[in-house]
Amino acid sequence: LEKATLQQIKEQNRNLVFKIIRERLNTSRAEVARISHLTRTTVSDIVSGLICEGLVSEVGTGLSIGGKSPILLSLNADARHLIGLDLAYTRFSGAIVNLRGQIREMVSRPLYSYDSDNGLQVAYEIIDHLMQVSNRPLVGIGIGTPGLVSTKDGIVINAVNMEWRNFPLGKLLQDRYQLPVYVLNDCQASAIGEYTYGDNYPAVRNMIVIRVGHGIGAGIIMDGQIFQGDGGYAGEIGHVVRVQENGLPCRCGNAGCLETVASSGAVLQRARQLVRCGHTLWGSEPGEVTFETLEKAFQAGDPLLRPIILEAAHYMGMAIANLVGALNINKVILTGSMTGFGKPWLDVILETANRNMLPRLTQEISIEVGRLKDNEAILGATALLANNYSFLFK
Numbered sequence: 482l483e484k485a486t487l488q489q490i491k492e493q494n495r496n497l498v499f500k501i502i503r504e505r506l507n508t509s510r511a512e513v514a515r516i517s518h519l520t521r522t523t524v525s526d527i528v529s530g531l532i533c534e535g536l537v538s539e540v541g542t543g544l545s546i547g548g549k550s551p552i553l554l555s556l557n558a559d560a561r562h563l564i565g566l567d568l569a570y571t572r573f574s575g576a577i578v579n580l581r582g583q584i585r586e587m588v589s590r591p592l593y594s595y596d597s598d599n600g601l602q603v604a605y606e607i608i609d610h611l612m613q614v615s616n617r618p619l620v621g622i623g624i625g626t627p628g629l630v631s632t633k634d635g636i637v638i639n640a641v642n643m644e645w646r647n648f649p650l651g652k653l654l655q656d657r658y659q660l661p662v663y664v665l666n667d668c669q670a671s672a673i674g675e676y677t678y679g680d681n682y683p684a685v686r687n688m689i690v691i692r693v694g695h696g697i698g699a700g701i702i703m704d705g706q707i708f709q710g711d712g713g714y715a716g717e718i719g720h721v722v723r724v725q726e727n728g729l730p731c732r733c734g735n736a737g738c739l740e741t742v743a744s745s746g747a748v749l750q751r752a753r754q755l756v757r758c759g760h761t762l763w764g765s766e767p768g769e770v771t772f773e774t775l776e777k778a779f780q781a782g783d784p785l786l787r788p789i790i791l792e793a794a795h796y797m798g799m800a801i802a803n804l805v806g807a808l809n810i811n812k813v814i815l816t817g818s819m820t821g822f823g824k825p826w827l828d829v830i831l832e833t834a835n836r837n838m839l840p841r842l843t844q845e846i847s848i849e850v851g852r853l854k855d856n857e858a859i860l861g862a863t864a865l866l867a868n869n870y871s872f873l874f875k
């Protein structure tokens with residue numbers, strides 16, 4: 482064997498051992514050897530290396546099944562930290578995340594202007610702050626951004642809200658911070674986050690995660706991997722699924738897109754129209770109508786707002802039926818600000834989706850709200866880095 486190949490095999494074995502330890506709360510050398518089909522000696526050597534790197538610790542002894550009690554091994558989740566950013570429409574958030582997806586520090590900044598320079602400055606501010614407070618070796622920076630993204634070269638092809646066109650975000654950050662940077666679409670990041678750190682892993686292999694916020698997009702997990710499509714834009718359902726003939730104009734240039742009827746931007750626009758026509762949203766003071774006012778008014782049972790929200794849910798349900806019908810993926814997770822409308826919103830989605838699907842499909846499908854409390858895109862953006870083990874080792 483050539484030297485390079487031997488080195489590759491060594492790295493593969495090391496990654497396999499590390500993966501087995503990482504996926505379990507704790508384990509023993511014997512169990513790792515059994516699962517990995519590597520020899521006890523090889524596993525012991527690799528584990529010694531991982532302990533020296535600080536990535537793994539011995540954490541006591543387990544139950545004996547005859548013979549000596551095994552020494553338990555566990556991942557040192559805080560041996561390395563990652564920085565994750567979610568560049569959402571009106572607010573950028575960033576966090577320091579450890580190797581188990583636990584958030585150690587969180588910061589967010591509102592976005593007052595949408596020119597490309599301001600967006601970049603706010604992202605810098607957040608990362609500067611996180612770099613300053615970080616007290617562990619940093620693996621890299623993961624960014625979830627709206628719009629079309631070429632992940633392999635870190636270029637934001639087109640983010641309408643930020644006026645970013647062919648914007649080399651990855652390279653700018655890499656040059657400034659001297660760390661590996663991953664840039665990916667926020668919905669794809671959300672999908673990776675839910676898949677990696679939600680409760681479904683690893684039993685489920687396929688999953689659709691739909692982010693329903695100011696924009697709408699899906700991240701599709703197939704056989705445990707994010708599916709990006711030929712150009713990297715898979716899941717752009719906010720503008721691909723046309724729901725209305727002669728519908729409202731959309732920011733993408735078309736009309737009647739799903740985003741014009743089912744997004745938080747769409748319901749905000751309709752609620753503001755109500756207010757302009759003299760309606761006072763229940764439980765709110767006169768003044769600017771924000772998404773928070775809508776949530777409050779909806780919970781208070783505002784009779785004019787209710788049908789607006791439920792109609793948005795209806796269109797979402799139709800879009801999900803189409804997507805599930807095309808892909809035959811049974812697990813659908815919803816994230817994003819619209820999930821704030823809770824059970825009534827979700828119920829209409831379920832009912833509409835079921836009514837528009839093949840009866841055979843409705844029995845198997847599960848549609849639910851994500852469990853990561855708006856942090857799923859940040860966690861997903863860092864999970865991609867954390868899963869590339871070559872970044873973890875010196």
Ligand SMILES: [Zn+2]
Nearest residue numbers: 720731733738
């Ligand atoms: Zn559109």
